[in-house]
Amino acid sequence: MASIDLRNITKIYRDAKRKRDLLAIDNVSLSVEKNEFLCLLGSSGCGKSTLLNMIAGFEKPTEGTVTVGGTPVDGPGADRGMVFQQANLMPWLPVWENVAFHLRLKGWRKADRRDAAQEYIDMVGLRGFENHFPAELSGGMSQRVGIARALLLNPQVILMDEPFAALDAQTKMDMQEELVAIWQKQRCTVVFVTHSVDEALVLGTRVAVMTSRPGRIRELIALDLPRPRDTTGPRFNDHKRHILNLIREEGMQQRQAAVA
Numbered sequence: 001m002a003s004i005d006l007r008n009i010t011k012i013y014r015d016a017k018r019k020r021d022l023l024a025i026d027n028v029s030l031s032v033e034k035n036e037f038l039c040l041l042g043s044s045g046c047g048k049s050t051l052l053n054m055i056a057g058f059e060k061p062t063e064g065t066v067t068v069g070g071t072p073v074d075g076p077g078a079d080r081g082m083v084f085q086q087a088n089l090m091p092w093l094p095v096w097e098n099v100a101f102h103l104r105l106k107g108w109r110k111a112d113r114r115d116a117a118q119e120y121i122d123m124v125g126l127r128g129f130e131n132h133f134p135a136e137l138s139g140g141m142s143q144r145v146g147i148a149r150a151l152l153l154n155p156q157v158i159l160m161d162e163p164f165a166a167l168d169a170q171t172k173m174d175m176q177e178e179l180v181a182i183w184q185k186q187r188c189t190v191v192f193v194t195h196s197v198d199e200a201l202v203l204g205t206r207v208a209v210m211t212s213r214p215g216r217i218r219e220l221i222a223l224d225l226p227r228p229r230d231t232t233g234p235r236f237n238d239h240k241r242h243i244l245n246l247i248r249e250e251g252m253q254q255r256q257a258a259v260a
């Protein structure tokens with residue numbers, strides 16, 4: 001059974017201000033297998049976050065169905081962990097309490113929450129920072145807390161919306177490497193939104209290149225590259241060239257449509 005199944009998904013937003021409808025996603029079907037690392041890649045506004053939010057259950061498709069582990073999605077659930085571009089931490093809680101936040105909502109005792117948080121704090125490399133507050137953390141450390149928080153519920157699926165976009169180049173590379181190690185260890189399914197071709201090629205087992213709005217899947221590309229990925233190797237660059245051409249074509253078509 002596929003871990004995630006999108007069947008004929010269409011999403012229309014009502015633009016109330018301009019009194020018109022906006023077709024954001026147009027008839028997308030896509031299956032993500034268990035333990036896959038799928039990168040959703042496309043230009044700004046092509047509908048990547050909309051697709052991710054429908055898997056998360058934050059948005060409902062106008063048409064079509066989303067299932068996770070065979071169960072139709074009807075809202076957010078503990079089977080899906082979400083990591084956003086900003087970690088959105090509770091500033092008044094220390095790192096460990098942020099990581100274990102969901103357990104607090106479930107009424108777990110403090111000592112049990114603290115124990116449960118430690119495993120994930122170690123996993124994301126934050127041992128020693130358990131009692132730091134968010135204001136005392138760097139951007140990369142905050143994202144680590146967000147990832148630990150998402151992992152803590154041991155979800156089947158981790159959904160990530162440009163989680164490293166705001167980080168500097170070196171921190172981004174470190175975090176990408178660590179994320180791959182965590183994914184290999186946890187054997188979860190990851191859907192990762194990015195507009196960076198390099199990031200998609202470093203991380204993914206497959207890349208779904210989207211069209212410009214309305215969002216469709218332009219091409220699904222399986223990445224048969226060994227890890228760690230050699231970003232200077234010929235096969236990496238063949239994929240990169242191909243994907244950049246697809247994106248360039250999309251941009252040209254969009255500009256022509258705007259002129260017509």
Ligand SMILES: Nc1ncnc2c1ncn2[C@@H]1O[C@H](COP(=O)(O)OP(=O)(O)OP(=O)(O)O)[C@@H](O)[C@H]1O
Pocket residue numbers: 013014015022024042043044045046047048049050051195213
């Ligand atoms: N809640 C909303 N109401 C109305 N329109 C929306 C809403 N959310 C997104 N849209 C529109 O849907 C389209 C797709 O947006 P979405 O955020 O999914 O794109 P994206 O590919 O994630 O973009 P980016 O890379 O810039 O974050 C855009 O035109 C956007 O303006």
